[in-house]
Amino acid sequence: MVDTVAKTPGAEDIHVDAPTTHEKLIQFVSDIAELTTPDRIHWVDGSEEEYAGLTDELVAAGTFTRLTSPDFPNSFAAFSDPADVARVESRTFICSEAERDAGFTNNWVDPAEMRETLSGVFDGAMRGRTMYVIPFVMGPLDAEDPKFGVEVTDSAYVVTSMRIMARIGTDVVRRMEELDAFFVPAVHSVGAPLEPGQDDVAWPCNKEKYIVHFPETREIWSYGSGYGGNALLGKKCYALRIASAMARDEGWLAEHMLILKLTSPQGRSHFISGAFPSACGKTNLALIDPTLEGWTAETLGDDITWIRPGKDGEFRVVNPEAGYFGVAPGTGWHTNANAMRAIAKGNSVFTNCALTDDGGVWWEGMTEEPPSHLTDWQGNEWTPDSETPAAHPNARFCTPIDQTDMLAEEYYSADGVKLDAILFGGRRKTTVPLVTESRDWNHGIFFGATLSSETTAAAEGAVGKVRRDPMAMLPFIGYDAGDYLNHWVRVSGQADPEKLPKIFLVNWFRRNRDGGFAWPGFAENSRVLKWIVERIEGRGEAVETPIGLTPTPEALDTTGLDISDEDLHDALRVDPQEWRAELADIEQWFERFGGSLPQSIQGELQQLRDRMGG
Numbered sequence: 001m002v003d004t005v006a007k008t009p010g011a012e013d014i015h016v017d018a019p020t021t022h023e024k025l026i027q028f029v030s031d032i033a034e035l036t037t038p039d040r041i042h043w044v045d046g047s048e049e050e051y052a053g054l055t056d057e058l059v060a061a062g063t064f065t066r067l068t069s070p071d072f073p074n075s076f077a078a079f080s081d082p083a084d085v086a087r088v089e090s091r092t093f094i095c096s097e098a099e100r101d102a103g104f105t106n107n108w109v110d111p112a113e114m115r116e117t118l119s120g121v122f123d124g125a126m127r128g129r130t131m132y133v134i135p136f137v138m139g140p141l142d143a144e145d146p147k148f149g150v151e152v153t154d155s156a157y158v159v160t161s162m163r164i165m166a167r168i169g170t171d172v173v174r175r176m177e178e179l180d181a182f183f184v185p186a187v188h189s190v191g192a193p194l195e196p197g198q199d200d201v202a203w204p205c206n207k208e209k210y211i212v213h214f215p216e217t218r219e220i221w222s223y224g225s226g227y228g229g230n231a232l233l234g235k236k237c238y239a240l241r242i243a244s245a246m247a248r249d250e251g252w253l254a255e256h257m258l259i260l261k262l263t264s265p266q267g268r269s270h271f272i273s274g275a276f277p278s279a280c281g282k283t284n285l286a287l288i289d290p291t292l293e294g295w296t297a298e299t300l301g302d303d304i305t306w307i308r309p310g311k312d313g314e315f316r317v318v319n320p321e322a323g324y325f326g327v328a329p330g331t332g333w334h335t336n337a338n339a340m341r342a343i344a345k346g347n348s349v350f351t352n353c354a355l356t357d358d359g360g361v362w363w364e365g366m367t368e369e370p371p372s373h374l375t376d377w378q379g380n381e382w383t384p385d386s387e388t389p390a391a392h393p394n395a396r397f398c399t400p401i402d403q404t405d406m407l408a409e410e411y412y413s414a415d416g417v418k419l420d421a422i423l424f425g426g427r428r429k430t431t432v433p434l435v436t437e438s439r440d441w442n443h444g445i446f447f448g449a450t451l452s453s454e455t456t457a458a459a460e461g462a463v464g465k466v467r468r469d470p471m472a473m474l475p476f477i478g479y480d481a482g483d484y485l486n487h488w489v490r491v492s493g494q495a496d497p498e499k500l501p502k503i504f505l506v507n508w509f510r511r512n513r514d515g516g517f518a519w520p521g522f523a524e525n526s527r528v529l530k531w532i533v534e535r536i537e538g539r540g541e542a543v544e545t546p547i548g549l550t551p552t553p554e555a556l557d558t559t560g561l562d563i564s565d566e567d568l569h570d571a572l573r574v575d576p577q578e579w580r581a582e583l584a585d586i587e588q589w590f591e592r593f594g595g596s597l598p599q600s601i602q603g604e605l606q607q608l609r610d611r612m613g614g
């Protein structure tokens, strides 16, 4: 741990004590110190001792509650400001030089104007606080072209969470120096400077928020929020928004996907990725415990996947992250035991969960019966009779991925693994069947381009509204959405057509005639995965429908599954009336691209219309 006291923060002070020879890093840190005027600078080394020191400080500050229950070793609970609980899409900006390059899915502000605004809001923003410098790498440190970043932040909560979510610290700086590497500068402030003698609050933040990306210069500036996707800048801001722009320029793909390794009773393994919008089931599928005899699942990642065309024309994937920032509610021993086992090993940070009387955390769905008494996420007494949930619906667990028993050894491979299938999925009460295989690759991109889902608590705003969410990337595409789809077409054009993954559309959330879930979901999704594997291997019965290939009810292995024929029918059926409404909605969606949509995808819409009989 290196603390630099900058009395009058300035380049010379910092230059002397910076524990690095990386000139650009030193320059960046001194520039930001000059702008934000922190009381001191702490260069994060990523060590155990440093982590212990920081968590002690966070406990003393009231930000962290140390969990004393033996069920949660070395773990902490944090409670955010009630107005800082999710990503803020309305305050997220893509400041490309040309407005056209941000596209209709992003908020755009002229970069010069935004820089001016930011120099105002960041001026003195860290006064009275410590500025932490976190060198990090997304993806393996031994990758051919490691993707470095440096986050400077005035939040120790962010430092402890980044240590779980990414590879950080001294090893990273040494490698950056060796390669004299480029890094993404990422500036974060909670936007709550402290005047001399002013008491801090447990969760400092600011009503005014800016989550800003400059895709051309690969910069991130985040102000006013301490929460997850707004503040852990390696995650959504870098590994998706900035990385998608890098990927466009360098010929690869940065995607909001899980990666799962599935091995059949015959011992054949396949790698499957899945793009589902936030809070739509990625972590759950990534950590699935198959209910089918003889099948094993292992995970490589639950949220972000980088895809590169490999030497032999295949798609290769890696997970750039090192931890889970998972939705807590609904994660339980009966739904996601693998996540619970990883969490039980400790070393975790829980945000906006409820506290149990024995010094642990609880959230809705952790156990089938709620405890008789809790302290809810806002610090109020809670009993099962309470009218509000004990945990915030977007409460999160932050846990190191290497604590997963079912972690695939390939997670550590810098070269990644060959991808065999891609699932696109969303939360739809109607219309979208349990599983549909695309007719071919281009039709599969159409699945992704038209993906839709009901909104969730993972972002501010109304919950339960259907919106189009292309490839589950709507809030994360760092440039024009039409260019992004064109890039998909272009990158896949370089692959060997025989080796392209098969593409499937899935929906675990369709309702039956009584309004309940038609499909039991969770571990039972292994039955859908089995059919998918059979299709990859050229087996498995499918019927052709206007929207693609769906399994016959017999083709889906329902051995030992308690599901009525009606429910199975409701889960699988393709309803022409629902699809006519869908078609109209897709038409409107495509119009919003204003001509930047790939011709081949536009063409798929006409073909779908034709297959449906006009």
Ligand SMILES: Nc1nc2c(ncn2[C@@H]2O[C@H](COP(=O)(O)OP(=O)(O)OP(=O)(O)O)[C@@H](O)[C@H]2O)c(=O)[nH]1
Binding pocket: 276, 277, 278, 279, 280, 281, 282, 283, 284, 285, 302, 303, 325, 326, 327, 329, 330, 331, 335, 458, 508, 509, 517, 520, 521, 522, 525
């Ligand atoms: N009914 C049903 N609910 C599910 C299923 N899988 C996940 N869920 C619920 O969906 C919610 C979100 O699931 P996650 O797996 O955390 O979603 P995610 O896509 O990883 O979310 P982010 O971390 O926000 O990107 C949880 O409340 C789960 O309980 C399923 O198969 N069926």
Ligand SMILES: O=C([O-])CC(=O)C(=O)O
Binding pocket: 086, 087, 227, 228, 229, 230, 235, 236, 277, 278, 279, 303, 325, 458, 459
């Ligand atoms: O970014 C976050 O805060 C959490 C997350 O994974 C998502 O919303 O997709």
Ligand SMILES: [Mn+2]
Binding pocket: 256, 277, 278, 279, 303
């Ligand atoms: Mn996510």
